[in-house]
Amino acid sequence: EQYRIGLITPPPHEWTKTATTIGERLKTESDGRIDLLTFPSGQLGNEAQMLQQLQTGALDFAFLTLGELANRDESYGIFLAPYIVDGPQAARDLLKGEVAGKLLAGTSKFGLQGIAWGMAGMREIVMKGKTETVADLKGKKIRTVPFAQELDFWTRLGAAPTPMPLPALYDAFANGQVDGMQIDFEGTWNSKYYDQAGTIIDSNHMMFPMIAVASARKWQTMSEEDRALITKVMGEEIDAMVGRYADIDAKYLADLKGTSVPVITVDRSFFGPAIEAWYEDWRKRTPLLIELEAEAAK
Amino acid sequence: MKSTGNPPAATVTDTEQGGLLAGLERFERRLARLETVAIGIVTAAVFLILLSNVFSRSVGRPLIWSDELAINLMIWAAFIGASLGLARRQHIAVTLLPDALAPGGRHVLAILVDLVLLSFFAILAVLVWNWLDLPGLIAAGSADALAQSRFNFTWQEPMMTLSVRKVWFWLILPIFCLTGTFHVAMSLMRHIRDSSTTEVTV
């Protein structure tokens, strides 16, 4: 049986590599019965288009960022809570927890079958100019993705969150249409944004979650045996991938420290009272966040 | 191959003639006029959105929704223009063979092209009809109910930064089907009429 998995990440990205590994393992462990074709770089369309193809059953699987789901139900953005975890290791536990499971099950209302949660590198901040305190971020245009939780975080810091397509970012940062960005160390290094940077803030302030889903329509037609195998293999490989991010983040941070750009390491206190205010508001908007906080505190 | 065509076919026909066809041609001229004005307005809106985006960003208050709105308005202009382009013969085509043929043969090809276009619009119309599933929506009562009962999420689709449903922008597709079909049907009728007059005079 031939299946297709769609991703927006390019072939060298960890998510795509993981999808390829999953395909290889499925082929061996099903004795060649399951053939999973990987379509990286948004070849089948952007995430909205992929979601629609999942809903009709044209596309079988996808690794999605939060955008489309959080846009339909704000609860899917709760993993963006600042400092909910202190790094990839804690994130790995939280992404396998009870709240994560509830959200996976909840994807049925979008015509999806949730399979596993994953993530990319922790979010850091890269600024054009010298940055020492949170006051230096005031009034600055920061490139973000347009998730409500993330926009709100930056607005509370007095900055101007500026969504912008990734291909436009390099020029925009070089020319100054944006003053900074929220990104991971891997992207900072690979796209050489540090060349134009004045300060790199090693903040680890946010996760960047990913959800692995199947088309609910297609899922219903699969044999019990295949479903179990796919769930097992995807779960294991994605969990292993999340585990690798601790090393990936550390490696690229070390690379960046080798450049002439100053790297400052900060923690939750750097951002001041804005974070507590963020939590107070979002506990009301997405009560599931309270459960997530309790789980993270364990 | 050519990119600019004859003047709008509708303007060169005999308007003295009464009857259904003349009435339809008057309507087509009005439709083409409306489409031109709509394209102008939409393009002007895109222009103003980009300018205001520059301004708002320079004062440190970037408009989060402006890019998405500008893109979708541009798409409206593209589909309205694609329909108008059928009336004005402005679509790009390879005209090597038609140019090499005698007027009679060219006429047959022109009718053939009209039929090809009509079949495209027929298929697209069916696909858009199934996709939007208006009877299903009415029966279900709401976008959410339709999504629950029929796994059709079209009417539910939100936009990323604008707080309207995407379907308001997607409505350009059924409009495109209607106006495009109309322009092609008019062209076909003219071609058939012209070929019958050619036969009479020959």
Next chain:
Amino acid sequence: MIVAGSFLALLAIGAPIAFALALLALIYIFASGNTIMLQSFPQQLYGGLENYGLIALPLFILLGEFMNAGGIGRRLMALAMAFLGRVRGGLAYVNLCANMMMASILGSTVAQITIMSRLAVPEMEKAGYPRDVSMAITAAGGLLAPIIPPSMLFIIYGVIAQIPIGDLFIAGIIPGLIIFVAFIAVIAWLGHRHAFPRNEAMTLAQRIHAVRDALPAALIPVAIVGSILGGLATPTESAAIASLIAILVGLFVYREMHWSDIPKAFANAGVASAAVLFLIAAAQVFSWVLTFENLPALVASTMQAMTASPVVFLLMLNVLLLCLGMITDPIPAIILIVPVFLPVATGVYGIDPFHFGVVVCLNLTLGLLTPPVGTGLFVAALMGNVRAERLARLLLPFFIAVLAVLLLIVVFPALSTSLIGLMR
């Protein structure tokens, strides 16, 4: 086979190319039996245009309309001529150099062709150059836009390959300069063949007048460059700013434009860009269908089985890309090809990803001007009122020049990779 045959048949009878492509995608879906894709067809047709970069198309055409209505283009060319002595085909070189400068700011061929055809072609025609040849030179000059950095194509490639975009730009510098020189040679040959006129030398008073008269017009290029480099605007937004200035200069300084020209310009720009945009939408749907059927991966594995030599692999890939470039535009083609072929190129053949990127981008750039589906070609034909077919024939020497350079780059990877090492 059936699919390719029906496409050729549709083109031959003179069906609009955009509709032929969209129908082709539908035929392919029916032929493959994956009819479930039909449910996504309307959304894919719409979604193919959901790309911020495409807004540059109507915006730069709009700027061209305003520059034309306000008498701005004419004065800018007069300014360029004021600095020129008696050279055969002088204006043709001015055109190419202006293109080179524009290319170092803009990344879009279409934007560049639009502006340059409004600036240069009317003046060249007045000076006695054949209109179609002038338009061909302008269209060829537009090829420099995605080759000389910054370049939208390089950026998209860099994002897919996950390699530094700044280094990729550097990799494009030498190939870009070689192509510039090759184009100068082609123009010299054309000048000989078509007997380009020599421009008359101006008197000092004429020169001073030309410079003074062009000062307000010069605000337009200054606004484009300044607003981008000053961090005020993206390249697309710079067209909006420049349009605003063109309106003001045309209305109040030169007084050649009337208020009634403004709505006309908006409608013209919208209609002119729509034909091209709809074609892009159709090409996107078509490449979505090809991808879904996994065709690129099948081709990649076939090629892999055929040769072990990196040069032979690259040559075969170039033939494939030239064919693909004929029926699609560079951006959908890059998304179709690179994710599948890059891992093969670097992993199996050990090709440097920068080298691969320069080859692929340069090759696909040609697709902008190759019939039957070439956005740049159509925009040039539209702007210059020349038949696209005639234009394609006149562009042939330029194509050959680019192909020769491409071959050079395939065989000598150092042309694209050595500068990166030096600049590090």
